[in-house]
């Protein structure tokens with residue numbers, strides 16, 4: 001047996017085994033504010049190669065971390081303690097498409113938007129549409145059970161995955177579930193979706209495909225108060241309507257986005273809702289009228305219905321590029337991801353503004369309002385002494401007020417490293433023990449992405465201590 005890097009190089013060749021300083025620096029981070037350390041990055045192209053990487057890591061007693069595009073915001077793909085990074089970037093092919101049964105087998109490194117773009121000619125798409133869809137991978141979506149603006153009506157990733165081929169932590173290959181709509185026996189596919197790289201590496205995914213809607217209408221509604229906007233959201237759902245998307249941006253966010261995309265956004269308003277309805281073209285105007293009537297009950301200021309595809313695309317560009325636009329305010333941000341009951345949105349948002357004020361931080365809110373999935377963005381400049389500590393403390397309070405309001409720790413970004421130590425806010429020791437037991441059934445030695453999701457103590461013969469990630 002050679003060294004870890006030598007053994008990996010024999011399998012993959014030197015071009016696909018990276019251990020230079022710039023690569024190691026790049027791959028020890030994801031899009032969160034955490035970083036760890038890695039000894040080597042592997043770029044396999046096939047299931048068999050992933051299997052070899054896992055087996056070699058096992059032989060050398062080193063943990064491994066599956067990685068897609070590294071856009072995760074909770075530190076899930078951050079390697080700890082020098083773990084081997086298995087990046088699926090080069091596994092980016094559509095393996096087969098079954099148009100009749102509306103499903104496709106794809107490799108895990110395929111980018112979310114590339115999948116839908118490549119299916120455009122068939123009138124089909126992959127429904128989960130994270131705002132990062134231009135860059136995030138299907139494997140990462142599966143592992144984080146990603147959501148997106150259009151998941152309000154369509155459901156998050158879990159609703160769109162039929163089967164997953166997995167290299168298990170001991171290097172064996174299995175397929176969880178199959179092409180049939182409902183698996184027989186234990187729902188192991190369900191266990192794997194959202195498992196954040198801790199149950200093995202997905203090497204092929206069978207995705208459900210959704211028909212492109214025959215018609216779509218998009219509108220922007222703005223309000224003098226965040227409460228009016230939030231109550232409009234509750235009113236729409238209470239009226240029995242489930243629009244394709246209901247997204248909210250608050251004033252600071254509208255201002256940042258407007259400065260970036262120049263879409264004539266209502267920058268003087270406290271909040272705006274981007275609402276989209278889909279369906280048969282003849283029914284859409286009636287849906288829009290009903291939503292506008294509800295918005296009027298809650299003092300809507302102006303109603304803007306996109307007049308053509310260009311205007312619709314511009315409004316969505318504003319929503320989806322909000323995080324990038326924020327760089328105009330400060331160089332760093334800490335993006336939260338909690339969920340609260342929709343009816344608690346006004347109350348929790350008021351608390352979030354108060355928390356940010358108290359810590360002398362700016363906060364922007366841009367979020368999936370229909371799901372109650374909040375994304376408070378604390379913007380800051382890490383170079384200012386003491387700022388990071390204030391950001392962390394404010395972030396912790398935001399998590400606590402969300403959970404106290406009956407919410408949950410994460411809507412879509414996962415727990416990863418970032419929220420691992422908050423798990424006891426939601427789960428009892430018995431709950432956590434059950435989750436650990438499930439992980440142990442897949443990974444008795446704790447070699448797959450250790451140190452994530454489950455707070456210490458590690459268990460089940462875990463050969464790794466639970467290391468800390470470091471804030472950057």
Ligand SMILES: Cc1cc2nc3c(=O)[nH]c(=O)nc-3n(C[C@H](O)[C@H](O)[C@H](O)COP(=O)(O)OP(=O)(O)OC[C@H]3O[C@@H](n4cnc5c(N)ncnc54)[C@H](O)[C@@H]3O)c2cc1C
Pocket residue numbers: 030031065066067068069070071072073075076077088108129130131132135136137138139140141142143144145146147148149196197198200201202203323324412413416449
């Ligand atoms: C600007 C921006 C906007 C975002 N908007 C959204 C949004 O609207 N909705 C949303 O849900 N998320 C959003 N995210 C977060 C992120 O894009 C998603 O979590 C995405 O699903 C991560 O995919 P990835 O390929 O980058 O995964 P990575 O970051 O590489 O990994 C994420 C997790 O998945 C695991 N993993 C990756 N690939 C595999 C695999 N093949 N097998 C097993 N485990 C694997 C990793 O170990 C890690 O735990 C956003 C991020 C950014 C930066």
